[in-house]
Amino acid sequence: MDLRSLLRRTAMNRPAVLAVTLPGATELRLELEAELRRRGWPLPSAPAAADLLVVCGVPSPQDAQWLDAIERSMPEPAVRIVVEQSGQVAHALDTARRDLIARALNPREAGEPGDHADGVHEGLHDEHSPGAHHDSSPSGTSDDQGHSRHGMDHNHGDQAARSGHEDHGHHEPADHAAHTDQMDHQGHGGAVGHMGHDTHAMGEVAGLPMAERADDRDELRLDQLHVPFGPALTDWPTGLILRLTLQGDVVQGVEVDHLSVPSGHRLPFWDEPWLRAARGEGVTRGSAARRRCAAHLDSAGRFLAVAGWDDAAARCRRLRDELLSGAPSEAFGGELRRTVRRVGKSRSLRWSIAGLGALxxxxxxxxxxxxxxLAADGDAYDRLLTWLTEIERGREALDDTRSLTWDDRTGPRGRLDGPQPPSQALLDVLPELLTGAEFACARIILASLDPDIEELALAPVSGATHV
Structure with missing residues (x-):
């Protein structure tokens, strides 16, 4: 084995993993994130820096083309696996790493683009195709927590801005993950139009949208682009697609769309304790408190990652996983309290996001x-503080073995017995809150609401049976 092959094999021992989660697969996402952290494998923010694409959930036929587009944007050799069942993540990653090493050492044996393995092993699908030239190394996380006012400096931490928004004239699948005609032709969630074929666009060149002219907020005639974002951006709500009208960095219009949400017997992961209790099943207050705190830590982790607080985001996610694993509160209560208070008392964080997305x-x-x-009665920072307050309040009930009352139907995102799922209302207010915001700020506003697309398949809870 020559030195180059040895170095390539060493790098493949810790492949950079781009994770894509489909609606209904939150539990798989959490399992994958915990396993990747345990192994120390890097998580890049764009396909161009990834070695391995891991899809959590069961792809529909409509998902195939945009997933293929992401894979084609990855450097050679690219390996894609689909994990459909809980408990298979570790085995899937081991298999994918072996395959990556083999393909890195024997590139001539790799299949042509689009060639995929036929095997399915206990819910694990292993798929491959070479990508583009590997000109990027896996990106790690940063400890820098300096910020600029409202994200005017795009080093503010906005993942999408770093990975694809610096040049509106150069749109590739690697930039926005859902930035392909193929995805839009499938009509995810009943989307209107598609990139380059929007009724307001001037036309397209090589499949890419051309800008049109329109008045901006200063009454200047500037180029206007219609750009889809999602559903596979890093630190982005699962399954969400936003079709934005952009002039420069300013959002001028918003259309909300999403991938199809599977219906069936499986309950939305974050709402499960309250929905089970409403059905009359035995659920402890402690398990509900754990799920609520974990949900808020998950949301806070996404928010902090978008805001550029990578260390704090990583701590929130580690604490989230410890909560969900059932660890006793005394094992991590001190770190949980310190993390919550540190984030809540940060003046630099407050200064950088205050005033964004006032509701x-x-x-x-x-x-x-x-x-x-609703309880926050304020902006994105107030919504973050509300999550932190609820985490502090719930920390004392983590080990409570008393039964959750059957009429408690308020999940982490709101009332489950209203006329619509809580996240539907969050999606409904997005256009108003995002219009007029700079793109980096729009990412923060979205993260502060963190809608759960899985809730959209949920029928309103009413008339629960008391047993």
Whole structure:
């Protein structure tokens, strides 16, 4: 084995993993993130820096083309696996790493683009195709927590801005993950139009949208682009697609779309304790408190990652996983308390995001918003503080063995017995809150709401049976 092959094999021992989660696979996502952290494998923010694409959930036929587009944007050799069952993540990663090493050492034996293995092993699908030239190394995380006002400096931590928004004239699948005609032709969630074929666009060149002219907020005639974002961006709500009209960095219009949400017997992961209790099943207050705190830590981790606080985001996610594993509160209570208080008392964080996405309580109530977004009665920072407050409050109940009352139907994002799922109201207020914001700020506003697409298949909870 020559030195080059040896170095390549060493790098493949810790492949960079791009994770894509489909609606209904939250539990798989959490399992994957915990396993990747245990192994110390890097998580890049764009396909161009990834070695391995891991898809959590069961892809539909409509998902095939945009997933293929992501894979084609990855450097050679690219390996794609699909994990459909809990408990298979570790085995899937081991298999993929062996395959990556073999393909790196024997590139001539790799299949042509689009060639995939036929085997399915206990819910694990292993798929491959070479990508583009490998000109990027896996990106790690940064300890820098300096910020600029409202993300005006795009080193503010916005993952999408770093990976694809620096040049609106150069759109590739690697930039936005869902940035392909193929995805839009499938009509995910009943989307209107598709990139380059929008009724307001001037046309397309080589499949890419051309800009049109329109007045901006300063009454200047600037180029206007219609750009889809999602559903596979890093630190992005699972399954969400936003079709934005952009002038420079400013959002001028928003259309909300999403991947199809599977219906069936499986309950939305974050709402499960309250929905089970509403059915009359035995659920302890402690398990509900754990799920609520873990949900808020998951949301806070996504928010902090978008805001550029990578260390704090990693701590939130580690604490989330410890909560979900059932660890006793005394084992991590001190770190949980320190993390919550450090984030809540940070003046630099408050200064960098204050005023973004203001949602007063009257507007929230009129839109049907419930839960933390209603209680916050304020901006993105206030919504973060509300999550932290609920985590502190719930910390004392983590080991409570008393039964959850059957009529408690308020999940982490709001009331589950209203006329619509809590996250539907959050999606409904997005256009109003995002329009007029700079793109980096729009990412922060979205993260502060963190809608759960899985809830959209949920029928309103009503008339629960008391047993």
């Amino acid at each position: 007063p309580v009257d507007r929230a109530r009129a839109a049907g918003v419930t839960g933390p977004a």
